Amino acid sequence: MAVSLLTGQVSDLCLGKPALKSLSISSTIGDALLALKRLGENFISIWSCDQHHHNLSAVDRGFKECQCVGKVCMVNIICFLCKEENLSNPATALQTPLSVLIPTSPCLVRHLEPKASLLDAIDLIQEGAQNLVIPLESSSKTSSRKKLVQGTLSNISTLHNNNRQYCWLTQEDIIRYLLNSIGLFCPTAANPINSLDIIDTRNKMALHYDDPASSALPFISRSLEIQASVAIVDSDGKLVGEISPFTLNYCDEDVAAAIATLSAGDLLAYVDCGGPPEDLVQLVKKRLQERNLEQALELVEEYSSGASISTSYSSSSSDEEFGMGSSARWMGYSARAVRRSEAIVCYPWSSLVAVMIQALTRRVSYVWVVDDDGTLAGIYIVL
Numbered sequence: 001m002a003v004s005l006l007t008g009q010v011s012d013l014c015l016g017k018p019a020l021k022s023l024s025i026s027s028t029i030g031d032a033l034l035a036l037k038r039l040g041e042n043f044i045s046i047w048s049c050d051q052h053h054h055n056l057s058a059v060d061r062g063f064k065e066c067q068c069v070g071k072v073c074m075v076n077i078i079c080f081l082c083k084e085e086n087l088s089n090p091a092t093a094l095q096t097p098l099s100v101l102i103p104t105s106p107c108l109v110r111h112l113e114p115k116a117s118l119l120d121a122i123d124l125i126q127e128g129a130q131n132l133v134i135p136l137e138s139s140s141k142t143s144s145r146k147k148l149v150q151g152t153l154s155n156i157s158t159l160h161n162n163n164r165q166y167c168w169l170t171q172e173d174i175i176r177y178l179l180n181s182i183g184l185f186c187p188t189a190a191n192p193i194n195s196l197d198i199i200d201t202r203n204k205m206a207l208h209y210d211d212p213a214s215s216a217l218p219f220i221s222r223s224l225e226i227q228a229s230v231a232i233v234d235s236d237g238k239l240v241g242e243i244s245p246f247t248l249n250y251c252d253e254d255v256a257a258a259i260a261t262l263s264a265g266d267l268l269a270y271v272d273c274g275g276p277p278e279d280l281v282q283l284v285k286k287r288l289q290e291r292n293l294e295q296a297l298e299l300v301e302e303y304s305s306g307a308s309i310s311t312s313y314s315s316s317s318s319d320e321e322f323g324m325g326s327s328a329r330w331m332g333y334s335a336r337a338v339r340r341s342e343a344i345v346c347y348p349w350s351s352l353v354a355v356m357i358q359a360l361t362r363r364v365s366y367v368w369v370v371d372d373d374g375t376l377a378g379i380y381i382v383l
Helices: 002-006 029-039 074-081 118-126 142-152 171-179 213-226 255-261 264-271 278-290 294-304 317-321 352-361
Strands: 022-024 043-047 068-073 109-111 131-135 164-170 206-208 230-233 239-243 366-370 376-381
Touching (some): 068 074, 074 255, 164 171, 213 230, 213 264
Parallel strands (some): 022 043, 109 131
Antiparallel strands (some): 230 239
């Protein structure tokens, strides 16, 4: 029975999946920022062709046809803006070609045919893929929806390669599929995770509460790659919170200024739900002034006054059609589905199925493992 589960086709997991919205590799980082905010997406796919399906020979990545070469999210943009030269002139930095954010080796995003087996998909994920791009079955109903999206942002496309649409599968999709059949894996599912040798005690990324938040940048980039997080611990090594890419993905680009000026502990409060406390906003402004980062200061002031790069847009019927209404990310902290900086934890003796359910409930692919006294012991990454 378990063998037949793993040999099922990946197309079974694509039912009801929306078509990928995309940008071309020739777009700018500012284009990606606007698209993420306007479409309310956590990620946007990046393709080697433009919206007219023309391959872009200027970027030679060895592709003979239009392919998805990567993905971009707010975390990529925030980390890019945190660099000193970009923080001093954010507007100019946003005009940088999007290609600088895309790895030359497209290992995080891989193409897979609909008839491929679930085992093929799991193999690619274990090799480092986060998203698997799958062609969707054609439908006459998609045309009007495509026109609505492309009418909203002219450089956004959902069609590629002979007008085919694509979706992507994530690690979460596969974990949920397997969890629905967890009984097939008994008694493994009921075993404590410390008996399965799956707790990583060596590669946990952690910072002290008082360390500069900017020192977390390499860890943030790495955690985005492996879909984990950066632990924040106190002087006794006890876990007090986390700087998570999943939290930062719901923030605006002004968070780059907070990362550059605050401690790791203060950053936890800055990105927590409800928006940054006023005293921390003022602290960020003061430190930006001390460093003569005037344009970054203007950016923070714009957001603290309720303005943003995208406030010139208003919700429309097409916004609601694609989930871009009052809950869209560009509407500000108070109207988003925000995430807290509280870390998700379990104990070494927690059962595998309990830990997987906990991770899926919070829509993450990792859980921190702590001892009885709260000391950080390791991390369990689900896939």
